[in-house]
Amino acid sequence: MGRYKSVLMAEKDARDFPHHVELPIPHFGLGKRLDIIAAWLNTNICPEWRSHSHLEKGEHAARYMFRSEQDAERFRSALNNDRELAQS
DSSP: OOOOHHHHHHHHHHHHSOEEEEEEOOTTOOTHHHHHHHHHHHHHTTTSEEEEEEEETTEEEEEEEESSHHHHHHHHHHHHOHHHHHTO
16 A cells, blocks of 8 residues: 655654654644744754644644754744744
């Protein structure tokens, strides 16, 4: 049985980038916040991150993946401080 390329890539990224941060996606989406997050990541972490969305138990989430625990922690901290995200 074949598998979708995106599923295989998500599995590979999960192995190569073992430190994960889950971000719940609200029913109305992330909107402009997604652009702010991507800009922060590209400025502060690039290119050592990946992201994939997934559905688990009826809830949508974005999984951000990093090579190092330090990068994952910096991202968690930035998510908790919207002002830091907006400064990128």
